[in-house]
Amino acid sequence: MPVLNPANGDVVASVRTYSETEIDEIIRKADAARHDWAAVTAKERSAILRAWFDLIILHREELAEICTRECGKPLAEARTEVDYAASFVEWYSEEAKRAYGETIPSFAVGKSIVVTKEPVGTCAAITPWNFPLAMITRKSAPALAAGCAIVIKPSEATPLSALALEALAVKAGIPTDVLRIVPSDDAPMVGKLFCTHPTVRKISFTGSTAIGKLLLEQAGSTVKRVSMELGGNAPFIVFGDADVDAAVDGAMIAKFRNAGQSCIGANRMLVQRDVHDLFVEKFVARVSALKVANGLEEGAQIGPLITDTAFKKVESLTDLALSQGASLAWGGSHHNAGAQFYTPTVLTGVAPDMDIARQEIFGPVASITSFQSEDEALRLANDTRYGLASYFYTRDIGRVARVMRELEYGMVAVNEGLLGTEVAPFGGIKESGLGREGSRHGMDEYLELKYGLIGGLGT
Numbered sequence: 001m002p003v004l005n006p007a008n009g010d011v012v013a014s015v016r017t018y019s020e021t022e023i024d025e026i027i028r029k030a031d032a033a034r035h036d037w038a039a040v041t042a043k044e045r046s047a048i049l050r051a052w053f054d055l056i057i058l059h060r061e062e063l064a065e066i067c068t069r070e071c072g073k074p075l076a077e078a079r080t081e082v083d084y085a086a087s088f089v090e091w092y093s094e095e096a097k098r099a100y101g102e103t104i105p106s107f108a109v110g111k112s113i114v115v116t117k118e119p120v121g122t123c124a125a126i127t128p129w130n131f132p133l134a135m136i137t138r139k140s141a142p143a144l145a146a147g148c149a150i151v152i153k154p155s156e157a158t159p160l161s162a163l164a165l166e167a168l169a170v171k172a173g174i175p176t177d178v179l180r181i182v183p184s185d186d187a188p189m190v191g192k193l194f195c196t197h198p199t200v201r202k203i204s205f206t207g208s209t210a211i212g213k214l215l216l217e218q219a220g221s222t223v224k225r226v227s228m229e230l231g232g233n234a235p236f237i238v239f240g241d242a243d244v245d246a247a248v249d250g251a252m253i254a255k256f257r258n259a260g261q262s263c264i265g266a267n268r269m270l271v272q273r274d275v276h277d278l279f280v281e282k283f284v285a286r287v288s289a290l291k292v293a294n295g296l297e298e299g300a301q302i303g304p305l306i307t308d309t310a311f312k313k314v315e316s317l318t319d320l321a322l323s324q325g326a327s328l329a330w331g332g333s334h335h336n337a338g339a340q341f342y343t344p345t346v347l348t349g350v351a352p353d354m355d356i357a358r359q360e361i362f363g364p365v366a367s368i369t370s371f372q373s374e375d376e377a378l379r380l381a382n383d384t385r386y387g388l389a390s391y392f393y394t395r396d397i398g399r400v401a402r403v404m405r406e407l408e409y410g411m412v413a414v415n416e417g418l419l420g421t422e423v424a425p426f427g428g429i430k431e432s433g434l435g436r437e438g439s440r441h442g443m444d445e446y447l448e449l450k451y452g453l454i455g456g457l458g459t
């Protein structure tokens with residue numbers, strides 16, 4: 001299967017794909033190997049994961065370059081992603097030693113209760129192309145730390161980052177059958193196999209809500225544990241009392257990181273009427289200065305969209321918004337850096353019912369809507385079936401507490417434009433997903449509670 005560079009269409013490399021029979025065999029081997037892996041002491045598993053972390057950091061530059069070549073993001077962002085990916089391995093190397101159970105005061109004389117945490121078993125995962133390194137480690141590191149085996153299908157657009165991480169894992173001492181990457185150009189086949197395979201105990205998915213729903217249905221047939229990190233429609237609210245310069249800084253990151261191809265990307269900017277014009281003026285000044293170029297070029301800030309289909313979606317959503325009455329403050333067209341590059345764009349006067357405000361834009365297009373009151377901002381922000389990330393800027397401490405409480409989202413960033421970190425639970429509510437990744441909670445997704453009652457202990 002050829003892997004294409006979205007910046008210029010060049011073939012970066014070709015990778016081997018796996019058939020249904022081969023993946024079935026790999027799952028069975030993983031299941032056979034997981035018992036020995038679970039029997040390794042937590043301290044030893046921790047040391048092996050730590051060795052994997054060290055190797056990722058040692059190969060930071062090569063991994064970043066692979067990431068940029070296959071997914072297009074600027075090299076500076078790819079380096080940050082390597083660090084982010086490595087942080088999950090480091091964190092879970094530490095958590096591996098802390099999968100504590102509990103003892104519960106007994107309900108009767110002569111009986112005792114213990115609760116242990118056991119690995120879920122053999123897990124399967126499907127990951128997207130937009131964070132091709134971090135999405136692999138955010139799932140595999142807690143799974144391995146918990147004593148599970150895991151088989152992962154990366155996006156067909158970005159298998160190289162995943163394979164490079166797998167090679168480093170083997171070098172670190174993780175048994176080959178316990179962590180397997182299986183590239184495929186037949187995602188529906190792999191998804192169905194993972195979800196219906198009797199040996200797979202858990203499926204973890206990051207991707208669109210539509211595919212997440214399909215996998216949930218399929219996984220129901222064998223009652224698997226599921227974790228779903230799905231789409232978002234993040235509001236980015238700027239209140240009239242905000243520090244407008246700080247809000248512009250945050251908006252640049254929340255909107256334009258990875259050319260807007262992020263599940264937590266600011267999809268709807270809601271700006272209070274009294275600071276609207278000032279915010280737009282300062283924001284456009286920054287957006288118009290962004291350097292659009294091949295991610296390998298020095299100083300590149302906006303790379304290409306991942307595919308021609310993704311480019312067309314961004315183009316048509318923007319054209320539709322303009323035809324529905326939005327105004328163009330900047331950009332609004334193809335960029336001459338290459339076929340899949342779109343000029344960073346700012347739209348104002350976006351109405352809440354326009355398609356661009358209802359769907360994930362997944363491109364470098366900021367859509368701005370003005371509002372009058374806090375109640376209106378909250379109503380607009382919560383009026384979506386998604387509930388992943390949300391952002392707001394204010395200097396009023398009472399409003400911080402109120403708005404944080406009222407936003408129906410799994411994650412709320414106040415006066416910040418970036419919230420991903422390995423130490424906090426990442427995930428969404430409503431149709432944005434089930435479960436959390438990162439933090440100690442991310443480890444629980446790969447552990448089962450076992451309640452043990454011991455009787456006959458005498459008085």
Ligand code: NAP
Nearest residue numbers: 127128154155156187188191207208211229230231232263
């Ligand atoms: P996608 O189409 O759902 O693809 C994600 C993964 O699912 C890819 O590996 C894809 O394989 C695979 N897939 C596609 N069709 C499938 C099927 N019928 N059965 C099983 N697997 C299938 O999503 P995308 O457009 O690539 O990624 C962007 C989406 O991911 C956005 O909605 C974004 O918000 C979401 N996302 C969420 C998070 C989060 O943490 N919540 C993080 C990042 C991205 P192929 O690529 O090989 O077709």
